[in-house]
Amino acid sequence: MSRRGWALFLAMSVIWGVPYLLIKVAVEETSPVVVVFARCVIGAALLLPWTLARGQVRPALRHWRALLVFTVLEMTGPWLLLSYAEVSLSSSLTGLLVASVPFVAALAARLLGGEERLTPVRLAGMGLGVVGIAALLGLDVEGIALLPVLAVVLVVVGYGTAPLVASRSLADVPGVAVSALALTITALVYAPFALPRVGEVADASVPALASLVALGVVCTAVALVLFFALIREVGPQRALVITFVNPAVAVVAGVLLLGEPFTLGLAVGLPLVLVGCVLATQRNAPAPAPAAVDAAVP
Template sequence: MSRRGWALFVAMSLIWGVPYLLIKVAVDEVSPVVVVFARCAIGAALLLPWTLRRGGLGPALRQWRWLLVFTVLEMTAPWLLLAYAEQSLSSSLTGLLVAAVPFVAAFAGRLAGEEERLTPVRMVGMVLGVAGIAALLGLDPEGAALLPVLAVALVTVGYATAPLVISRKLPEVPGVAAASVALAVTTVVYAPFALPQLGDAVDASGEALLSLTTLGVLCTAVALALFFALIREVGPQRALVITFVNPAVAVLLGVGLLGEPFTLGIALGLPLVLAGCVLATGRGPATPSAPEVGEPAATAR
């Protein structure tokens, strides 16, 4: 990997471990709806002009039906569910639960007829990942309320299936163009609910406002641009290796900056989840008749 590739890889590994901390800080003072609206509005304001200059809006809008499906699966539903969940769950636990995405994606890809077989190694990875999540929930049950955990489970389903929509139905749409339109649509959807509550955001502390701004600028607009640059530099499969590092960053930030407890469940679950991610997302042999898969969707955590 080139120096540029390594720089992008390190940047993305760190950046997409940060949103859980920022969401946790923000939802302590403003509603989940306002968090999602602010994040998407900022991200769309930065990425839409870029998309227009590059001529990516036309190809995206021509596929508007499938683009709406991607939007719901990747942003509109998951980001509200995440903000809701973090009203109760710690940012550390939320980040680790979202790390189940590779396992759900492998299963979803198999159901959808993806080209890769579930090899024994990948199966072992999925088992390890499930064991890690079981450790997280089973050894720290008081910190894992049922409804928030179910909300995060739905987030993993959305994050895992959205790339299938991009690769199968939107292969000609540039990644940043799809993301910028999705951000704009989600902003419009939440505007009627968020605008009456903006007074709460205005009255929020500087810490909460900084979290919202950083979430929109760094963890959404900048992160999406960098992620697709990373894909161009090292390829889609190697780019997705950042998902191995993001959960660890989320835990370190939650424990170190928010004073969240480093529980026995996290101590045992974290290495199991990370090892499971590595094994479950390893490249397996492809079936000869499988179609080629396009650029994966970015998961803007």
């Protein structure tokens, strides 16, 4: 990757490693639907005025079908499912489960005829990631409820396919416009369910309120702008490899700030997914140019 690509990659790895901690804190005192609604309202309040001022709303709405699909896959479904899952799962475990997103993205791209080749080195990196996740689940599976894990699986499917929609059908739409409209749509969807529970926010503690604000400002508004820039810089599959690094941030934050246990599964699985990240981000070698004699053949 280029220097700009690595800068965006590292920034997103940190920024989207933090939400698992913030969601865990928030759902202790507010319901999952309130967490998603607050996150979307704050993010939309920051990005929508920017989009309106630049006249980008109407051009973006011309792609409304792809925009709706992206919104459902990236926000409306996954964010509620993540909040639900973290009611019972630890933030570090949730982060590691989401590390399987690049595998779904690679499979989806392959099925849809993408041009990005899966070289042996990249496949080896993804294989190490799979082994790391298997070690995690195999060593830490005791006492884990099935439904929250299935919820995270659905999150992985959404996160793995949404960037493909963005890169193929929304490439001509500014990322800020896509993010602003997607956040607004998701907020409207959950408003009827969240507004009757708005009292939960008023009664929440300072840490819970701070978590909601940080989710909306840093992990939503800022993060989505950077994520679209990363997709355009390195492509959707390589951009999603941030989910290999996010767990490291999630684990450290969960252990140090929430007192979550650093289990054997984390100790074995985390290094494997990080090594897998390095290998899976290797850039493909350029295809060999055709021989001169071939170019002359009519």
